Amino acid sequence: MHRSGKRNLLRYAGWLPFFMMLITLPAAAHAASPRDIIFGGIAWGLRQTSGPVDPGPNTFSNSPDQVWVDEQGRAHLTLQKRDNVWTASEMMAKKDAGYGTYRFTVSSSVSSLDPNIVFGFFTWDKAPEAFNREIDIEISRWGVKDGPNGWFTVQPYDVPGNQHAFNLPKAASYTFEMRWDKGLVEFVLYCDGKLSEYWKYAGRVPEPGRARLRINLWLFRGKAPQGPGPYEVVISDFSYVPSR
Template sequence: MKTSVVLLALVSLLSCTLYAEAVPVLKTGPRELEFGNLHWRMKTSLTPTAPGPNYFRGTEDAVWVDDWGLHLTINEHQGKWWATEIFTRERVGYGTYTFTVETDIAQYDAHVVAGFFTWDTAPEEYNREIDIEFAAWGERDGTKVQYVVQPYTDPARIFVFKPELNGNLTTHRIVWTKDDVSFSSYHGKVDPDLKESEAMLIERWTHPSSPTPGRVRFRINLWLFQGAVPARPAHMVLTSFSFVPL
């Protein structure tokens, strides 16, 4: 009798063990992508939220990485227009941010905004926000590029220019130190550290002060100013991204 009970217990334990091994381990937490040696999380919102306000999707058909690069989109889905935004899992801060973007800003709807920026959820120092943005802000005179060390309402903290582009590929750099913030943009895919990159320079600007690093992450988004319905979808590809801490 005792032998039968022991055997039944062993069979039961073995069955439970086999079943436990067969159950898949579910991954919890936000969806992540790896790009530029960083981990990027998706922003999602089923109700209109800032910036915009917009609806945000982080699904595989909205944001993805392939051999071309990191893709962000604005698309219509189930009768609503959805923006995209991603942010690094890692905290960043002082250092050099360099990224190459392939997108036809001349074809952007006047309400499309592409943003590349640092952000701290703490409100001090204007959330420690430093931006490069492609936007027309609803105006019909075409998309411009702007460099900003927030707040943008101070004209000494924003530099806006209309780029004369040679194609859809551009390289951009932010160098953030404790003393200042420097911005630069270039035609094509270049290494700004090389002397020959000067021949491809579009514009540069330096702001003579900077926020403290706090607990910022880097964010990239493609969204609609004032949540306006665009004339067409938008698609942007980052072909490279790097962050070198100071």
């Protein structure tokens, strides 16, 4: 193996351009590895993009310090700057959603989120003809400083009666419930364990199809928040009870 000479040199010379190409290949050409996490007994994929995409548009990162589950089983989603670019977070359930009761608790001060920040918990299907079977719980002022910051929606949002807006009171914890069944969608909010908001949707209810849950934290229209960040939302609990 160590015998060297003109014969061996010529033998490997033909491979030299290939090896040089590997050596000089820019790091940016390598896609980030996919990451999964387990939260609430469900496997979630983490969104990673190389540039701005919808919603927003935003650039999404799946870095371990961007989205993670801590030792107490709490999910952390952040908005932070990376190389002078704001990066958003999104968790995507790896199994289909269905009829039942979805319940999650946010244990961070989301009532005072920057007006440009959006926190969303929603169902999503790649079915534009069915408005993506999207049912939303969102916390955002959509860029309006004094606007309402709580939203329950069954898409399309611009149809009268498809959206309910309200103001989140200050609290240490916010527990949301979404009850989805055939012909029924109900939303409930408990603040520090006390009933704060209830809304029953009276319109056409989407069927589950191939909808899956998503949870995200992003910037409305991609506009930067007022502060330096990072910003964080902590979800301390999640559960799903299927309909019988």
